[in-house]
Amino acid sequence: SQTIHQWPATLVQPVGSPLSLECTVEGTSNPNLYWYRQAAGRGLQLLFYSVGIGQISSEVPQNLSASRPQDRQFILSSKKLLLSDSGFYLCAGENGSRVQYFGAGTRLSVL
Amino acid sequence: AQSVTQPDIHITVSEGASLELRCNYSYGATPYLFWYVQSPGQGLQLLLKYFSGDTLVQGIKGFEAEFKRSQSSFNLRKPSVHWSDAAEYFCAVVLGSGNTGKLIFGQGTTLQVKP
Numbered sequence: 001s002q003t004i005h006q007w008p009a010t011l012v013q014p015v016g017s018p019l020s021l022e023c024t025v026e027g028t029s030n031p032n033l034y035w036y037r038q039a040a041g042r043g044l045q046l047l048f049y050s051v052g053i054g055q056i057s058s059e060v061p062q063n064l065s066a067s068r069p070q071d072r073q074f075i076l077s078s079k080k081l082l083l084s085d086s087g088f089y090l091c092a093g094e095n096g097s098r099v100q101y102f103g104a105g106t107r108l109s110v111l
Numbered sequence: 112a113q114s115v116t117q118p119d120i121h122i123t124v125s126e127g128a129s130l131e132l133r134c135n136y137s138y139g140a141t142p143y144l145f146w147y148v149q150s151p152g153q154g155l156q157l158l159l160k161y162f163s164g165d166t167l168v169q170g171i172k173g174f175e176a177e178f179k180r181s182q183s184s185f186n187l188r189k190p191s192v193h194w195s196d197a198a199e200y201f202c203a204v205v206l207g208s209g210n211t212g213k214l215i216f217g218q219g220t221t222l223q224v225k226p
Contacts (some may be wrong), residue, residue, distance in 0.1 A: 004154075032212070043201065043218040044155075059213070090154055098143050098162070098205050098212040102154040 002027040006091050006103035019078040023091030031093040033074040038088040086110045113138045117217035125225045132187040132220050134202030143205040144185040150198045197224045
């Protein structure tokens with residue numbers, strides 16, 4: 001079965017600083033990959049998904065971007081963080097079975 | 112638009128009591144349905160899924176869920192709750208055809224278990 005690794009687990013960043021969150025997948029090849037955000041007290045919102053290297057689809061307009069430089073690597077970035085970017089970010093992978101497996105998440109606090 | 116509704120934001124049950132968490136979806140076709148559980152500060156763990164076939168599905172940790180097409184529901188149940196079941200529970204539906212499956216989540220239900 002596949003395993004999703006995310007790091008860092010916790011991150012505190014000042015407003016206006018850049019961001020890079022990394023997600024890697026183990027145990028499967030050519031997975032579909034997803035970034036979700038969970039704001040405090042709210043459900044999960046899909047931010048980006050990728051069906052292959054260099055292929056990124058954005059679900060909501062925002063201050064973030066995503067990249068997939070390798071088959072099993074998915075990166076979430078920002079050039080300048082906003083306060084509203086605070087939240088819990090989850091990466092998920094899916095191997096075509098329609099079942100998504102999630103990483104442990106990154107708690108981002110923008111101050 | 113497709114959506115998933117979990118009517119109960121918080122539920123408190125006593126340990127050993129039965130549990131039912133409600134989930135309703137709005138989707139034109141028969142969806143792929145999921146229940147996930149999230150412990151504080153953790154990622155999501157899949158409890159069970161429904162794709163087709165038997166409408167009563169069994170999952171991990173003693174949970175089960177029943178798909179009712181006529182009610183557009185996929186309620187999660189457990190006969191006897193344990194203190195370790197305290198967590199947040201998310202119902203979700205996969206949208207999309209082809210080779211992507213975008214999950215649409217409900218807002219979640221927080222389960223508190225009284226000793």
